[in-house]
Amino acid sequence: MTIPTVGIIGSGFSGICAAIKVKKQLGITARIFEVSEDLGGTWNHNTYPGCACDVDSHVYSFSFAKNPNWTEKFSSSPEIKEYIRDVAKRFNVYNDIQFKTHVVRATWLESENKWKLDWTQDGMPIETSYFDYIFSGLGPLRVPHIPDKFKAFEGTVVHTSKWDSSIDFTNKRVAVIGTGASAIQAIPHLVKVAATLDTYQRTNSWIIDRYQMRFSRFVKFLFTYLPFTMFLYRAFFFFLWEYLYTLMGYPNSRTSKMISRYIRYRMIKRLTNKGRGDLVPVLVPDYAIGCKRGALSDDYLETLCAENVRINRVPIKNIVGRTIITEDGRISEYDIVCLATGFKTTSILGDLQVTGRNSLSLNKLWETSYPKTYKSVGIHGFPNFFMLAGPASILGHSSVVFMIEQQVKLAINSIKYAQKHDLVAMEPTAEAQDKFINELLEDLKDTAWSSGCDSWYKNERGEIFALWSGTATSFWWKLRRTNYTDDYIKYGKTECTERP
Known part of the structure; x- marks a missing residue:
């Protein structure tokens, strides 16, 4: 039996997971294309002060590489990146990564039933490689959103995903635009050195107590030499995060209302404890918790109470020179x-052009x-193409790493099915894909995500496209029950046996 070839685009959690599983379960050494100079995906690019994960470290990690x-309970960006590096080296896929390589186009060749990848490395002329299977591990948090109006600012401009550590904020007048996770994490650090800091907020965010803690040497000892204790810890917090789905999935339930009231109470309490009850109507949101992704922080609200913060x-109406003019x-x-x-x-694919059948x-x-x-992985019209951490797979309440593992399992099982039945390619049928999407959209209707606010979960048409509609466990069950016989178009050695 001919061993198929596999190409993987991206070396974050998605790409590394796919490479490890392809090598371990299929005996295939994948070729990994990474546009940056190092692996890690979003954790390689986001280096702003305070950058960290908002899911427990032991949950936000691979089940096969605990x-x-x-x-710490919530790990910093450098520690997560180092974890990904260690895993890649431990499972012998680090040397399979081709760094500084930009994949320009991915084209399905129907006459050969292969993917043609056009890529360029470090600015050199475009080269071409051919693969039987392609994994897209680009991820959604990759292309920074930089509003055009700020190009007119004549001072220093820096985006949190393109952080420049050489910029000195000491005694500077700083404006922070946005109230998402990066602003919530960075502002408490910038305020410590800035002369003044103004935060420009279109909408505010729900802030939940983080309760950050460091793991003692004794706990690490237990986790190392009694791994069952680490398994129990991970399982407990996995299902605790699963329970939080109640907030988003059933916003009108008694449990959801009770948790929402407590979160609101804690925000008000933290502001009034700093003597800034006047900020309550400014900072406490009026939309359903979970409609936009909330944030965990132990010091963001307190920081906004500081005298040098406005x-x-x-x-914002206009930018002139070094000034911001509001309406x-x-x-x-x-x-x-x-x-x-x-x-x-x-812009899920960024500037990667993907061309499928016909x-x-x-x-x-x-x-x-x-x-x-x-099921968030296959796409009708694009045989042997596996999407990871793309539409319908992001969570609003737990670890996307778990979701990636389930997606990779489905992809691996698809390849195994093709090998067993002597197929060169498979793609989901239009009917199976439509059924999945229709059920997804129906399930999203009564959730907090559909309650009316703007969020990055939605596209320009206001459609929720990024999220899975249920718990992480339900995602596992959905992908586990895949019907490879009825839900896929199969391509034989010479032609498609069920070509539409």
Whole structure:
């Protein structure tokens, strides 16, 4: 039996997971293309002060590579990146990564039933490689959203995902644009050195107590030499995070209302404890918890109470020189503008052009219509193409690493099915894909995510495209019950046996 070839685009959690499982379960050494100079995906690019995960470290890690030595309950970006590196080396896939390589195009060749990848490394001329299977591990948090109006600012501008550690914020007048996770994490650190800091908020965020803690040497000892204790710890917090789905999935339930009241109470309490009850109507949101992704922080609200911090909720009208002019006529001058404006999450493929069967462009298809997938992994019209951490797979309450593992399992099982039945390619049927999407959209209707606010979970048409509608456990069950016989179009050695 001919061993198929596998190409993987990206070396974050998705790409590394796929490479490890392909090697371990199929005996295939995949070729990994990484555009950056190092692995880690979003954890390689996001290095702003305070950058950390908002899910427990022991849950936000691979089930097959548990780490007893996490230093904190919520790990920092450098520690997560180091974990990914250690895992890649431990499972012998690190040397399979081709760094500084930009994949320009992925084209399905129907005459050969292969994927053609055009790529360029470190600015050199474009080269071409051919693969039987492709995994897209690009991830949604990759292309920074930089509003055009800030290009006119004549001072220093830095985006949190493109952090420049050489910028000195000491005694500077700083404006932070945005109120997402990066702003919530960075502001408490920037305030310590800045002369003044103004935060420009379009909408505020629900802030939940983080309760950060460091793991003692004794706990690490237990996790290392009594791994069952680490398994129990991981399982407990996995299901605790699962329980939080109640907030988003059943916003009108008694449990959800009780938790929501407590979170609101804690936000008000923290502000009034600092003597800033006047900030309650400014900072406590009025939309359903979970509609937008909330944030964990032990010091963000307290920081906004500082004397050198000013909160601005009035929209920005114009940028002139080093000044920001708001719609109420206020003119404020700054030395540095920090853009915590998130990512272009609808640009799932970025500048990678993907062309499938019958010259169908995935980029144009998803730009003009809802980004349909089959169980978040396969795409009708794109044989042997596996999407990881893309549409319908992101969670609003728990670890995306768990979701990635389930996606990779489905992809591996698809390849095994093809090998067993002497197939060269498979793709989901249009009917199976439509059924999955229709059920997904129906399940999303009564959730907090559909309650009306704007969030990065939605596209320009207001459609929720990024999220899985249920718990992580239900995702596992959905993918586990895949019907490879009825839900896929099969391609034989010479032609498609069920070509539509």
